[in-house]
Amino acid sequence: MDQVNGSVVTEFVLLGLAHSLGMQLLLFLFFSLFYVGIILGNLFILFIVVFDPLLQSPMYILLANLSLIDLGLSSTTIPRMISDLFSDYKVISFQSCMVQIFFIHVMGGVEMVLLIAMAYDRYTAICKPLHYLTIMNPRMCTFLVVFAWVIGVIHAVTQFVFVVNLPFCGPNNIGSFYCDFPRVIKLACTTALKNAERVLVLVVFNFRFMKSFKNCN
Ligand SMILES: *[C@@H]1O[C@H](CO)[C@@H](O)[C@H](O)[C@H]1NC(C)=O
Numbered sequence: 001m002d003q004v005n006g007s008v009v010t011e012f013v014l015l016g017l018a019h020s021l022g023m024q025l026l027l028f029l030f031f032s033l034f035y036v037g038i039i040l041g042n043l044f045i046l047f048i049v050v051f052d053p054l055l056q057s058p059m060y061i062l063l064a065n066l067s068l069i070d071l072g073l074s075s076t077t078i079p080r081m082i083s084d085l086f087s088d089y090k091v092i093s094f095q096s097c098m099v100q101i102f103f104i105h106v107m108g109g110v111e112m113v114l115l116i117a118m119a120y121d122r123y124t125a126i127c128k129p130l131h132y133l134t135i136m137n138p139r140m141c142t143f144l145v146v147f148a149w150v151i152g153v154i155h156a157v158t159q160f161v162f163v164v165n166l167p168f169c170g171p172n173n174i175g176s177f178y179c180d181f182p183r184v185i186k187l188a189c190t191t192a193l194k195n196a197e198r199v200l201v202l203v204v205f206n207f208r209f210m211k212s213f214k215n216c217n
Helices: 021-051 058-085 094-127 138-164 181-185 191-216
Strands: 011-014 091-093
Touching: 011 094, 021 058, 058 094, 058 138, 091 094, 094 138, 094 181, 138 181
Parallel strands: none
Antiparallel strands: 011 091
């Protein structure tokens, strides 16, 4: 056991993706290229929708909001990952790790609800064309965007309060290039958590077993 009693983890080590220099260079080029593409592409969409008076329909306004979220979501992880590629000491402080987790989940949640809202917008336009303008009015559009943010924040906060109070005392290596719930929860040093995990695995396993049993008949 590499668990030290009484010590508190103040930083995590991101193990990253590659250890050989060749692979690091390849990943650096690959991710830098894609990151620049993401930034320019989304800025382009934002710019057109904001400044083109013909694109002020709900579809494009939701699209611009989605681009904004995409910009934020990729900026929480990728720049840090790219700069970590060539540093030998890939540590992230506990606070930064929590901030990263929080923002990933806020924006991930908003993105999901926005995509649903965009699907609803197209559904209304295709299946209820005569009612479209009264259903998807500007107020509805604003409501959907605000609703997406509220859901995103609730989604992140509920998981966040659970993780931020966990005691961390043992190993602090995160086998990835960014902080996320499943990986951080694995490092918590509570026996209660381990037990809960075991029960969950047991339930899932039994469920699968019963399902395969049913399929045989
Ligand atoms: C996002 O949606 C809101 C509400 O409809 C709108 O006022 C705002 O302009 C949109 N954001 C962008 C960047 O288009």
